[in-house]
Amino acid sequence: xxxxxxxxxxxxxxxxxxxxxxxxxxxxxxxxxxxxxxxxxxxxxxxxxxxxxxxxxxxxxxxxxxxxxxxxxxxxxxxxxxxxxxxxxxxxxxxxxxxxxxxxxxxxxxxxxxxxxxxxxxxxxxxxxxxxxxxxxxxxxxxxxxxxxxxxxxxxxxxxxxxxxxxxxxxxxxxxxxxxxxxxxxxxxxxxxxxxxxxxxxxxxxxxxxxxxxxxxxxxxxxxxxxxxxxxxxxxxxxxxxxxxxxxxxxxxxxxxxxxxxxxxxxxxxxxxxxxxxxxxxxxxxxxxxxxxxxxxxxxxxxxxxxxxxxxxxxxxxxxxxxxxxxxxxxxxxxxxxxxxxxxxxxxxxxxxxxxxxxxxxxxxxxxxxx
Amino acid sequence: xxxxxxxxxxxxxxxxxxxxxxxxxxxxxxxxxxxxxxxxxxxxxxxxxxxxxxxxxxxxxxxxxxxxxxxxxxxxxxxxxxxxxxxxxxxxxxxxxxxxxxxxxxxxxxxxxxxxxxxxxxxxxxxxxxxxxxxxxxxxxxxxxxxxxxxxxxxxxxxxxxxxxxxxxxxxxxxxxxxxxxxxxxxxxxxxxxxxxxxxxxxxxxxxxxxxxxxxxxxxxxxxxxxxxxxxxxxxxxxxxxxxxxxxxxxxxxxxxxxxxxxxxxxxxxxxxxxxxxxxxxxxxxxxxxxxxxxxxxxxxxxxxxxxxxxxxxxxxxxxxxxxxxxxxxxxxxxxxxxxxxxxxxxxxxxxxxxxxxxxxxxxxxxxxxxxxxxxxxxxxx
Numbered sequence: 001x002x003x004x005x006x007x008x009x010x011x012x013x014x015x016x017x018x019x020x021x022x023x024x025x026x027x028x029x030x031x032x033x034x035x036x037x038x039x040x041x042x043x044x045x046x047x048x049x050x051x052x053x054x055x056x057x058x059x060x061x062x063x064x065x066x067x068x069x070x071x072x073x074x075x076x077x078x079x080x081x082x083x084x085x086x087x088x089x090x091x092x093x094x095x096x097x098x099x100x101x102x103x104x105x106x107x108x109x110x111x112x113x114x115x116x117x118x119x120x121x122x123x124x125x126x127x128x129x130x131x132x133x134x135x136x137x138x139x140x141x142x143x144x145x146x147x148x149x150x151x152x153x154x155x156x157x158x159x160x161x162x163x164x165x166x167x168x169x170x171x172x173x174x175x176x177x178x179x180x181x182x183x184x185x186x187x188x189x190x191x192x193x194x195x196x197x198x199x200x201x202x203x204x205x206x207x208x209x210x211x212x213x214x215x216x217x218x219x220x221x222x223x224x225x226x227x228x229x230x231x232x233x234x235x236x237x238x239x240x241x242x243x244x245x246x247x248x249x250x251x252x253x254x255x256x257x258x259x260x261x262x263x264x265x266x267x268x269x270x271x272x273x274x275x276x277x278x279x280x281x282x283x284x285x286x287x288x289x290x291x292x293x294x295x296x297x298x299x300x301x302x303x304x305x306x307x308x309x310x311x312x313x314x315x316x317x318x319x320x321x322x323x324x325x326x327x328x329x330x331x332x333x334x335x336x337x338x339x340x341x342x343x344x345x346x347x348x349x350x351x352x353x354x355x356x357x358x359x360x361x362x363x364x365x366x367x368x369x370x371x
Numbered sequence: 372x373x374x375x376x377x378x379x380x381x382x383x384x385x386x387x388x389x390x391x392x393x394x395x396x397x398x399x400x401x402x403x404x405x406x407x408x409x410x411x412x413x414x415x416x417x418x419x420x421x422x423x424x425x426x427x428x429x430x431x432x433x434x435x436x437x438x439x440x441x442x443x444x445x446x447x448x449x450x451x452x453x454x455x456x457x458x459x460x461x462x463x464x465x466x467x468x469x470x471x472x473x474x475x476x477x478x479x480x481x482x483x484x485x486x487x488x489x490x491x492x493x494x495x496x497x498x499x500x501x502x503x504x505x506x507x508x509x510x511x512x513x514x515x516x517x518x519x520x521x522x523x524x525x526x527x528x529x530x531x532x533x534x535x536x537x538x539x540x541x542x543x544x545x546x547x548x549x550x551x552x553x554x555x556x557x558x559x560x561x562x563x564x565x566x567x568x569x570x571x572x573x574x575x576x577x578x579x580x581x582x583x584x585x586x587x588x589x590x591x592x593x594x595x596x597x598x599x600x601x602x603x604x605x606x607x608x609x610x611x612x613x614x615x616x617x618x619x620x621x622x623x624x625x626x627x628x629x630x631x632x633x634x635x636x637x638x639x640x641x642x643x644x645x646x647x648x649x650x651x652x653x654x655x656x657x658x659x660x661x662x663x664x665x666x667x668x669x670x671x672x673x674x675x676x677x678x679x680x681x682x683x684x685x686x687x688x689x690x691x692x693x694x695x696x697x698x699x700x701x702x703x704x705x706x707x708x709x710x711x712x713x714x715x716x717x718x719x720x721x722x723x724x725x726x727x728x729x730x731x732x733x734x735x736x737x738x739x740x741x742x743x744x745x746x747x748x749x750x751x752x753x
Contacts, residue, residue: 026597150664150733277749365751365752
């Protein structure tokens with residue numbers, strides 16, 4: 001079997017899906033791409049058993065067939081071959097020969113029958129949204145996802161669909177982000193948890209534009225289609241914590257600050273904080289916000305003052321500065337609003353200006369001084 | 372040889388392991404047990420009782436740690452079962468640690484009866500790790516009437532293996548020049564971290580000793596054994612850079628077992644979970660821990676791993692509670708709605724179970740770390 005493909009087109013398509021492949025896999029075949037050759041069309045598949053990614057591209061081919069090709073060596077060679085048509089010749093024993101203007105390269109492939117089968121979209125429910133909306137949602141939530149494998153429900157982003165909107169929720173038990181898209185609607189109320197890795201892959205594979213994505217899901221899998229690229233991933237089979245009950249509804253005190261000023265002040269002051277807690281204490285009184293940090297072990301101290309608009313009683317509350325900085329970083333609003341109640345209750349951060357279709361709410365638990 | 376090479380600074384690591392710790396404490400405190408086969412642990416009548424420690428007299432009959440008490444009684448009908456007194460063991464362990472502190476503060480306790488010591492620079496400027504090991508063993512014998520074995524070497528891995536060489540009441544020293552030769556001769560099953568199943572796999576591949584492992588490249592070992600392959604690669608070359616960590620916080624404690632043959636039914640799996648839970652519970656006692664989250668790990672024959680956890684209202688180390696929760700988690704993960712065949716709905720790949728594990732985590736705050744003034748605490752949402 002033989003086919004001819006543009007080296008740069010092949011590389012570009014493979015780069016979209018090669019992130020799925022893990023470096024040290026238990027099953028050697030998972031280090032391969034599956035090439036499925038049809039008349040003038042090539043479909044390439046990569047998988048780690050949890051996530052499957054697939055791309056399609058045009059080639060010149062008369063016959064059809066399949067073969068598994070080791071991913072790393074193929075990518076490494078394509079990166080170094082100048083743009084030109086390449087001829088792939090595949091033997092019965094799955095030996096592959098690549099012919100270029102410069103010479104010939106040989107690599108042993110594997111039997112495609114051993115490549116894991118991809119899941120099929122049985123009883124799937126479908127909805128659609130724009131590519132940029134999904135990319136934005138991922139950017140605004142992924143950083144809050146937990147890495148604790150012992151609490152699997154929180155190691156992914158929770159998708160919550162209903163007739164009104166789509167909520168994306170992520171939490172690591174210390175902070176929580178809820179990002180709502182009001183223009184995405186579903187015929188039924190449903191929810192599922194998508195693991196971190198496929199979301200990271202989508203983030204880099206999808207364009208930040210208005211292209212429409214077709215998304216479908218069933219009890220076990222999520223399917224995302226964008227043109228000739230698709231991703232299938234296994235959903236996290238666990239119950240997401242009841243996040244709604246932890247969102248305070250009546251935090252009486254509000255503070256509005258310039259987002260960049262606040263973020264920069266946190267960055268500077270947190271340099272002097274204790275490295276294990278990153279604790280920065282916020283003292284708010286009148287229209288002044290004071291940030292203070294210290295590390296007793298090394299006699300480090302940092303304080304700054306900045307202006308804010310505050311409505312409420314004077315208070316002091318401490319947070320992990322890393323959490324605040326990441327949250328402030330995930331919005332582009334020039335001002336943010338913090339809603340507070342007591343030094344031991346969750347604080348809410350909201351962007352002051354945001355698009356009509358979106359609604360972002362972030363929650364962070366304070367650090368408590370244990371005397 | 373360049374000077375820098377010859378003067379390369381080796382660390383001096385001692386691994387101290389108490390001999391049959393719980394049983395020895397019982398024999399010390401109860402003269403009537405001396406010279407008799409005793410087993411500290413669960414009684415053979417109860418369900419799931421296991422031997423925590425057997426005295427050397429009992430070991431002659433083949434009684435081992437983690438063995439079901441029933442089986443121990445069959446092997447040694449005169450075996451005396453003694454209920455464990457963990458408070459006492461804890462107190463004795465503290466006394467042992469005080470002895471260690473005379474020589475170094477770099478102590479990493481692995482459990483009540485085992486610790487690593489880094490004596491590269493010792494408090495009394497004795498200089499010789501062998502002398503320090505002997506002084507420690509002498510002090511333990513004279514002051515506490517107990518015996519300990521010691522392993523002395525240049526890293527943790529070799530020190531730990533060495534402490535086992537002349538057990539009980541002995542010590543072994545493996546110096547920098549003999550580490551590689553020693554590792555080459557070592558049988559693969561002696562490698563810390565190589566379990567029964569991996570050892571069998573290695574033997575099938577013709578790997579019997581460290582020397583056999585050494586012939587393989589790092590890539591080959593990673594391909595055949597996964598990530599741990601790179602650890603094997605380094606360790607047969609005597610390289611182990613892990614430091615002795617005095618304040619290591621335990622995040623989770625767990626046990627797992629790979630089965631010779633894949634399990635397919637709940638009837639096969641539940642007894643395995645009971646066995647694992649018993650070993651886990653013994654470990655919890657040893658490390659003085661109680662945890663709130665119980666996690667069951669399941670590895671299928673295609674190496675896919677899933678975990679299921681549940682958090683309890685209160686921290687626990689109760690055997691029955693661990694077993695019940697683990698079995699419930701396993702059942703909901705594999706056998707939805709009363710079916711007794713594993714329902715691995717996720718793939719078409721073969722759904723047989725090759726490994727089960729139980730983990731306990733969420734220990735809360737470490738017991739009185741007595742470190743510095745106020746410590747701030749991150750509050751949780753859930």
